[in-house]
Amino acid sequence: MRVVLHRVLMAPTPDSVSSEKTYPAPAVCVDSKGRDTPFTPVQTSGPFYPLHMSHEDVDNDLTITHRGAPRALGQVIYIRGRVTDHAGRPVAGARIEVWQACASGKYNHPGDDNPLPLDPNFKYFGRASSDEHGRYVFKSVKPSAYAPSPEGEYGYLAKDPAEVRPAHVHFKVYKDGYKTLITQMYFEGDPFLKTDRIVQALAPEKRGLVIIAAEWPQPQDEPASHSYAFNIVMEQQDMPDGAAGA
Numbered sequence: 311m312r313v314v315l316h317r318v319l320m321a322p323t324p325d326s327v328s329s330e331k332t333y334p335a336p337a338v339c340v341d342s343k344g345r346d347t348p349f350t351p352v353q354t355s356g357p358f359y360p361l362h363m364s365h366e367d368v369d370n371d372l373t374i375t376h377r378g379a380p381r382a383l384g385q386v387i388y389i390r391g392r393v394t395d396h397a398g399r400p401v402a403g404a405r406i407e408v409w410q411a412c413a414s415g416k417y418n419h420p421g422d423d424n425p426l427p428l429d430p431n432f433k434y435f436g437r438a439s440s441d442e443h444g445r446y447v448f449k450s451v452k453p454s455a456y457a458p459s460p461e462g463e464y465g466y467l468a469k470d471p472a473e474v475r476p477a478h479v480h481f482k483v484y485k486d487g488y489k490t491l492i493t494q495m496y497f498e499g500d501p502f503l504k505t506d507r508i509v510q511a512l513a514p515e516k517r518g519l520v521i522i523a524a525e526w527p528q529p530q531d532e533p534a535s536h537s538y539a540f541n542i543v544m545e546q547q548d549m550p551d552g553a554a555g556a
């Protein structure tokens with residue numbers, strides 16, 4: 311069941327969630343070399359990129375596997391935003407992939423031996439394309455934090471908080487002429503953000519680009535759902551070093 315982009319993103323927005331607030335211009339940050347850069351930070355893809363996926367049912371709605379199937383478990387979320395270049399110009403036709411754990415914190419991947427249950431009604435992987443304004447949307451459920459460890463302890467059983475990954479959604483974004491971007495989006499307020507090695511490895515000014523606060527659902531969203539605005543800034547292939555800050 312595909313979430314229709316023009317219905318989701320073109321519908322009127324309440325005063326409290328203006329289009330300007332939902333799709334702000336790219337923030338300007340300073341990279342490790344002291345250069346201004348608005349680019350979404352690159353992060354690891356992790357070990358659980360899907361090995362198998364049915365191309366028939368891959369779309370931008372991860373909450374249902376096929377018409378008539380039960381709804382996936384968990385808090386329904388919408389992740390929506392714009393894909394732009396460093397100057398805020400839309401990148402249309404970008405291919406956006408997402409993958410994540412289900413509400414229990416389990417990935418649908420043979421390498422994840424976490425004993426938490428899989429949700430047979432969750433899709434685990436989604437794909438969308440940005441429209442002519444660079445906009446995209448996914449409907450999903452909020453994943454749980456998880457903690458694989460060599461000792462076989464998982465989830466919240468981990469003794470060391472640094473072993474626990476905060477809830478996150480993996481993103482991979484492709485577009486001809488741009489560097490492929492692999493990153494992760496997090497949820498503001500997650501207690502494990504403070505100890506997660508991957509988050510803490512990001513420059514402090516970059517963390518705000520990938521740690522996103524919940525907003526009220528938009529009028530066309532499901533009641534009691536949460537909305538997250540995650541804007542993505544891609545780097546052009548042929549951009550000289552430091553040009554984005556010029």
Ligand SMILES: [Fe+2]
Pocket residue numbers: 356358475478480
């Ligand atoms: Fe992950």
